[in-house]
Amino acid sequence: xxGSLAQPxxxxxxxxxxxxxxxxxxxALALLVMCIVLAILNDRFLTTNNLLNIGRQVSLLGIMAVxxxxxxxxxxxxxxxxxxxxFCGLVTGMVIVAGYGLFPSLMVGILAGIVIxxxxxxxxxxGRLPSLIATLGMLxxxxxxxxxxxxxxxxxxxxxxxxxxxxxxxxxxxxxxxxAGVPMQxxxxxxxxxxxxxxxxxxxxxxxxxxxxxxxxxxxxxxISVEKVKIAAFxxxxxxxxxxxxxxxxxxxxxxxxxxxxxxxxxxxxATIVGGTSxxxxxxxxxxxxxxxxxxxxxxxxxxLTGVSPFAQEFLIGLVIVVAVxxxxxxIRERRV
Amino acid sequence: MQTDTLPVVSFQRIxxxxxxxxxxxxxxxxxxPGEIHAVIGENGAGKSTLxxxxxxxxxxxxxxxxxxxxxxxxxSPLEVRRRGIAVVFQELSLCRNLSVGENVMLPALAEIxxxxxxxxxxxxxxxxxxxxxxGMDTDPATPLRDLSVAQMQLVEIARALVxxxxxxxxxEPNSALSPHESEHLFNIMRQLRDxxxxxxxISHHLNEVLAISDRxxxxxxGELVESITDLSGVTVPHLVASMVGRDLGDAVPxxxxxxxxxxxxxxxLRDFRVPGEIHGIDLDLRPGEILGVGGLPGSGKDILAExxxxxxxxxxxxxxxxxxxxxxxxxxxxxxxxxxxxADRRNGGALLTMSVAQNVVSSTLDRHSRIGxxxxxxxxxxxxxxxxxxxxxxxxxxxxxxxxxGGNQQKIILSRGIVSEPRVLILHxxxxxxxVGAKAEIYAILKRLAQEGLAVLMISSELPELVLHANxxxxxxxxxxxxxxxxxxxxxxxxxMAASVQPAHLVAEGAA
Numbered sequence: 001x002x003g004s005l006a007q008p009x010x011x012x013x014x015x016x017x018x019x020x021x022x023x024x025x026x027x028a029l030a031l032l033v034m035c036i037v038l039a040i041l042n043d044r045f046l047t048t049n050n051l052l053n054i055g056r057q058v059s060l061l062g063i064m065a066v067x068x069x070x071x072x073x074x075x076x077x078x079x080x081x082x083x084x085x086x087f088c089g090l091v092t093g094m095v096i097v098a099g100y101g102l103f104p105s106l107m108v109g110i111l112a113g114i115v116i117x118x119x120x121x122x123x124x125x126x127g128r129l130p131s132l133i134a135t136l137g138m139l140x141x142x143x144x145x146x147x148x149x150x151x152x153x154x155x156x157x158x159x160x161x162x163x164x165x166x167x168x169x170x171x172x173x174x175x176x177x178x179x180a181g182v183p184m185q186x187x188x189x190x191x192x193x194x195x196x197x198x199x200x201x202x203x204x205x206x207x208x209x210x211x212x213x214x215x216x217x218x219x220x221x222x223x224i225s226v227e228k229v230k231i232a233a234f235x236x237x238x239x240x241x242x243x244x245x246x247x248x249x250x251x252x253x254x255x256x257x258x259x260x261x262x263x264x265x266x267x268x269x270x271a272t273i274v275g276g277t278s279x280x281x282x283x284x285x286x287x288x289x290x291x292x293x294x295x296x297x298x299x300x301x302x303x304x305l306t307g308v309s310p311f312a313q314e315f316l317i318g319l320v321i322v323v324a325v326x327x328x329x330x331x332i333r334e335r336r337v
Numbered sequence: 338m339q340t341d342t343l344p345v346v347s348f349q350r351i352x353x354x355x356x357x358x359x360x361x362x363x364x365x366x367x368x369x370p371g372e373i374h375a376v377i378g379e380n381g382a383g384k385s386t387l388x389x390x391x392x393x394x395x396x397x398x399x400x401x402x403x404x405x406x407x408x409x410x411x412x413s414p415l416e417v418r419r420r421g422i423a424v425v426f427q428e429l430s431l432c433r434n435l436s437v438g439e440n441v442m443l444p445a446l447a448e449i450x451x452x453x454x455x456x457x458x459x460x461x462x463x464x465x466x467x468x469x470x471x472g473m474d475t476d477p478a479t480p481l482r483d484l485s486v487a488q489m490q491l492v493e494i495a496r497a498l499v500x501x502x503x504x505x506x507x508x509e510p511n512s513a514l515s516p517h518e519s520e521h522l523f524n525i526m527r528q529l530r531d532x533x534x535x536x537x538x539i540s541h542h543l544n545e546v547l548a549i550s551d552r553x554x555x556x557x558x559g560e561l562v563e564s565i566t567d568l569s570g571v572t573v574p575h576l577v578a579s580m581v582g583r584d585l586g587d588a589v590p591x592x593x594x595x596x597x598x599x600x601x602x603x604x605x606l607r608d609f610r611v612p613g614e615i616h617g618i619d620l621d622l623r624p625g626e627i628l629g630v631g632g633l634p635g636s637g638k639d640i641l642a643e644x645x646x647x648x649x650x651x652x653x654x655x656x657x658x659x660x661x662x663x664x665x666x667x668x669x670x671x672x673x674x675x676x677x678x679x680a681d682r683r684n685g686g687a688l689l690t691m692s693v694a695q696n697v698v699s700s701t702l703d704r705h706s707r708i709g710x711x712x713x714x715x716x717x718x719x720x721x722x723x724x725x726x727x728x729x730x731x732x733x734x735x736x737x738x739x740x741x742x743g744g745n746q747q748k749i750i751l752s753r754g755i756v757s758e759p760r761v762l763i764l765h766x767x768x769x770x771x772x773v774g775a776k777a778e779i780y781a782i783l784k785r786l787a788q789e790g791l792a793v794l795m796i797s798s799e800l801p802e803l804v805l806h807a808n809x810x811x812x813x814x815x816x817x818x819x820x821x822x823x824x825x826x827x828x829x830x831x832x833x834m835a836a837s838v839q840p841a842h843l844v845a846e847g848a849a
Contacts, residue, residue, distance in 0.1 A: 203709045204702040210691060211699055217685040220648055221677055222700035222753070223668035282690040 026327065027275060027291040031298065038302040045305055052183060058297030059185035060085075060244040061267055062290065066196035067240035068272040069289045070233040073200070075213035075281025076124055076131035078234060080116065081241040082264035083142035088113045089245030090146055090255050093155045097162050102170045110242045116142055117238020121231030131234075139265065146257035156254035175250025185247055192240065197286035209233055213281025271296050274324045295320065343406060344369050345503055345535045346391065346422070352399035353386050353559075360386040361559045363400075368504055368535040373526060375538045375546045378556035378580055380798050384539050387556070388506050391537075392424040393417040418444060421503035425494050425510060427634075431481055438464035438477025441495045467495045472521045486513040494522070505529060506537040511545075512635045523549050541633045543573045543837055555579045573837070574830065581800065581829035600624050603674070603792045604761045606645070609653035614640045616816040617653065622761060627783060627793040629807030629827075631800060633836050637816040639680070642765040642796050646670045646677040658760055671700055676754030678747070680766040686750045687738050694720035694734035696749050700757050723752035727782060744775025751782065762786065763794045768802065780806050800829045812836045 038045045064081055071078045092109030096102070116138065123134035157172075159165050177184045200206035208229045211219045216226050249255045275292025277284030299320055303313040344367035353361040361383045368374055378384050389395040390402065393414045402409045404420060417424075431440050439446065441464040449455060464477045471491050481489065490513050497505055507526070511519040526536055526549065540546050546553060547568065555562040555576065562579055565571055602621035609618050615637040622628050632638035644651040647667045655662040657673040670677070679685040688696050697720045698705045705716050720734035727748040731741060738746060747767070754762055767783070768776045783806065787793050797803055803810050810827050812819040812835035819835035 202711055202713075204706040204711055205709060207695065207699070207702060207711060211688050211695075214688045214690040215684065217679070217681075218688050218699075220667055221646070221679055221685060222688075223671040224699070224702075225668065278690075282688075 024276060024285060024288045024291060027288060027295065027324070030324065031291055031295050034295065034298055034302065038298070038305070042302070042305045045302065048181075050301070050305070052181065052186070054294075054297050054301045055186040055189070056183040057301065058293050059183070059189035060248055061264075061271055061296070062189045062293040063192050063244045063247075064237075064241050064264070064268045065271045065275070065289045065293050066192055066286060067237035068268050069196070069275075069277050069284045069286060070200065070206075070209055071131075071237045072269075072272055072277045072279060073213045073281060073284035074209045074230050074233040075216070076230055076233070077135065077269065077279070078117075078120060078131065078237050079135040079265050079269075080120060080138035080142055081237065081268055082261040083139050083146070084113050084116050084238055084241040085245035085248065085261035085264055086255065086257060087116070087142045087146040087149075087245070088242030089247075089249040089260060090150055090155050090257060092246045093157045093249045093253075093255060094150070096157055096164075096167055096171055097155065099162055099164055100167075101164070102167050105167070105171070106246060109246045110239050113238040113240075113242025113245075114235050115238070117235040117241075118231055120238065121227075121234035124234070125227040125230050143257065150257045152256075152258060154254055154256040155249070157249060158253065171250050172253055175247050175253060185251065188243075188247065192243075193286060193290055200284070200286055205229075205232065210282055210284070213278075213283075215282070267296065270321045274321055292324075295324070342370055344403075345405065346409075347403045348387065348390075348400065349403060350400040351387070351390060351397045351402065353383075353390065353395065354398045359559055361390075361397075364556075364559075364561045365400075366554060366561060366564070368537060369552075370503070370533045370535050371530055372551045373530050373536045373538055373549055375540065375550035375553045376556060377540065377543065377546060377553060377576060379800060381558075382556040382580070383559040384556055385508070386559075388424055388426075388508060388537070388539070391417070391422060391504075391506060392426075415444075415448075418500065421501060422506075423497035423500075423502045423504070424506040425497050425508060427509040427512065429486075429489050429493055431489055431492060433480075433482045435481055436477060437468070437475055437479045437481055437484065437492055440481050440492050441467055441477070442499060444496060445499050463499070464495070467498050468492075470498065471495050471525060472518075487515065487518055490514060491518070491522075502529075502534055504535045504537070506539070508539045509541070509634070510538075511540075511542075519545070541837060543576050546576070547571065547573065557582070574834070577830050577833045581833060603658055604645075604794070605654075605656040607654040607656070609644070609651065609655065611637070611640050611644045611649065611651045614816055615644065615651075615813075618813075618816075618818045620811070620818065622792045622794055624760070624790045624792045625787055626809055627787050627795055627807045629803035629810040630794065630796045630813060631798070631803050631810060631832055631836060632813030634798075636813040636836065638796055638798075638813040639765070641813070642677060642679065642763045642794075645763060645794075646675060648677075671757050671759075674758075674760035676700075676757050676759035676762050678750055678754055678762070678764040678767060680769060682743060682746050682750065682770070687746050689737075689739035691738055692734060693724070693729075693731050693736050693738055693741070693749055696738050697723050697734075697752050697756060700753055719756060723749075723756060726755075727752050728778065742772075742775070744771045744779070747771055747775070747779060748782075751779070755786070759791065761792045761794065763796070765796045766798065767795060768797075768799070800832055803827070803832060804829055814838050 044050055064085070068078065068081065088109040091112055092105050095105040095108050120131070120135050120138055123129045124131035127134065157163055157168065159168055174184055179187055200209065208219070208224050211222065211224055212226050212229045219226055245261060248260065271292040272289050273279060273292070274295055275288035275290070277289060296317065299317060300313065303316060308316070347367040349365055351361055351364045364383070364387060376384050386395065390397050393416060432443065438461045442460045446455060446460065461477045468475060468477065471494060473488065473491055475484070475488065481492065484492065490510065494507065494510060511522055514522060526538070530536055538546070538550060550568065552564065552566050553568065553576065554564040557580060600623045602623050604622040606618060606620040609620070610616060630638055630641060640649065643649050645655055647662070647665045647670045651664055657675060660673060662673050663669050683689065688699060694716050698716050705712055705719065717734055724731055724734065729745045729748040731745060738749065741749070768779055771779065783793055783795070795807055804827050807827070808823065810822045810832060812832055814836055822831055
């Protein structure tokens with residue numbers, strides 16, 4: 001009797017494990033192995049300085065990947081994030097250079113990102129365009145808008161160009177400052193990741209995103225408005241891409257419409273997918289996404305530390321993305337059944 | 338009608354088992370050249386399985402298939418086609434992106450080796466010939482997607498005629514055709530028969546079957562019941578009796594504890610229409626009753642559930658508890674007190690990637706969250722309570738929905754509906770793809786819910802399900818409703834007759 005009772009219990013434990021841990025466990029393990037190998041190969045890898053450095057380097061990618069997790073989990077994709085990053089960063093920079101205060105400047109940039117996100121969402125739902133096409137078009141249009149707006153010239157945020165010195169100080173602190181040695185960019189990434197985790201895992205909005213991505217029809221039968229949920233996911237993505245772009249221009253502190261964030265959308269999507277979010281929708285966790293972002297960040301950092309040529313770095317990063325997703329796909333049947 | 342000649346194809350003691358289901362047992366059937374051979378039976382009687390064996394899609398578990406007196410080992414559908422056997426299934430398998438001509442010639446074009454060029458002009462001319470034979474003067478260059486469903490059905494048939502055909506199987510070939518188009522198709526069938534082709538005609542429309550066939554074989558529960566060659570004196574009621582003639586002695590129809598007719602209806606449809614599917618029906622559903630809705634494929638019954646719930650466009654009036662429901666607003670339907678259990682679990686009902694608990698609460702998120710934050714403890718409680726109430730066999734609320742059996746998935750989807758505290762429960766094919774044991778449990782649940790005062794609308798293709806588990810039944814035919822059947826009138830014979838009637842305007846047309 002006890003035996004027959006115990007068996008379902010262990011089965012349940014296994015199910016629980018595979019549901020809540022399985023996906024992330026694989027990625028976490030890969031990350032751990034990578035860190036151990038790098039720590040052995042190079043004694044500078046495990047220094048606080050280097051780790052904080054990695055953290056800062058992945059922050060902007062990470063902030064956008066949090067947004068991308070929502071978009072992919074809802075069954076869509078957003079290719080325009082690199083352009084939103086550039087456009088909104090430049091807009092905020094220009095508003096500051098024009099002498100406005102910090103808060104209105106940030107709001108203008110972030111709202112622009114949200115509006116572009118909503119347009120992406122409207123085109124992909126009520127507009128009945130596949131989001132791949134809609135956001136491919138927006139990638140070009142938003143980049144073009146940034147070029148028109150800046151006339152293709154770089155925007156540099158400094159006092160000489162007209163920024164209010166106080167505002168300039170606050171603005172550059174967002175990009176370059178640190179709290180207790182932790183770079184501000186990393187602080188923002190951690191806060192946004194926590195909020196994103198809560199939103200996806202603990203709120204009815206996150207639930208609806210996963211339901212819509214899992215099965216549009218079943219979501220509709222449950223009374224969920226598929227269109228509104230997807231538009232909200234795009235809007236969130238747009239806002240986060242804008243914020244990352246603003247942090248970028250605050251860090252540098254300049255940007256150029258023809259260069260900033262070029263091709264960034266591919267890094268963001270790659271990191272999110274390495275983290276276990278399904279391109280088909282319905283599956284995704286913020287913890288996985290963070291691990292995916294860290295894998296790409298640690299790999300890039302490690303390759304630099306160990307002196308691998310930049311050309312070989314590009315190749316190896318691509319290889320890791322393919323291998324990571326391949327392992328995920330090949331093991332999907334075991335997880336499902 | 339030369340029944341003395343050697344059969345082209347003969348099924349000899351064919352049996353087919355699927356895991357847990359015996360689809361065919363001991364079926365022996367001969368297909369003779371120059372004969373139109375109708376195969377009839379209810380859904381699930383085994384007609385399709387038998388034809389899939391002939392088409393080389395399925396291999397028989399027992400028995401042999403003979404072609405020209407020699408055992409036939411069918412390796413692939415392509416091989417079957419080379420031997421002169423063409424099966425036209427009811428589901429269209431056309432490429433919407435290609436032209437009409439390319440679709441007709443597709444099997445022939447697919448066989449051209451890659452290093453050979455396709456002679457487009459010749460292929461087009463050939464397809465035009467075949468289409469003309471079927472009475473279609475459509476230009477072969479027309480994109481297929483510009484055609485009506487009826488025309489597509491003819492293209493599907495045309496494809497079977499590209500090569501010389503010896504055996505032609507037509508599964509419900511005229512379900513989308515107008516009477517005029519059907520008549521033309523029948524003429525072609527007669528012409529092919531006179532050319533010596535063995536034709537298998539599968540249809541639910543029994544008056545047409547009687548009009549055109551030389552021989553009628555009746556299947557029931559995977560067995561061949563009878564094969565009638567002398568059709569003089571055979572009538573539709575006779576065929577119906579033969580198709581449904583199961584022993585219903587042990588079945589106890591659901592008994593009413595009160596007279597629902599006196600209660601106010603909770604759901605009313607007035608002049609309810611779905612473009613092209615349902616042409617103005619009126620329906621009242623009262624608390625405590627299980628109202629069954631049946632009908633043949635294409636009768637409009639398959640769109641009814643989703644149209645009431647608001648998943649597709651409709652017109653007319655839907656009233657729930659005296660309140661008019663807006664069209665195409667599923668959330669309003671849920672809040673108004675309707676719960677829908679859709680037909681297709683894998684692609685509609687279940688959130689397969691999510692947990693059992695999440696599936697239970699997915700339509701009541703507002704009640705299971707506070708200012709947008711999910712109340713996980715409450716969700717767990719609700720899920721655990723529903724799992725117990727519906728006796729669903731799951732390892733726990735966290736189990737992934739996709740790993741459950743069909744029956745258990747259906748119980749979870751039912752519990753989702755109940756959690757929203759509906760006044761009306763609409764089920765579409767509630768037991769499709771569910772094993773016998775779980776079926777019985779689901780019927781028991783429905784009965785209990787009805788006795789507790791829920792109004793249940795059960796839409797089903799399974800006549801026995803309607804006969805045994807509904808206390809009032811209406812049948813749909815050509816987008817309209819039959820009269821009510823209640824009590825002792827609910828028999829498979831009566832329902833089948835009501836489902837296969839010609840609509841009044843078509844009967845009048847035929848008489849004139």
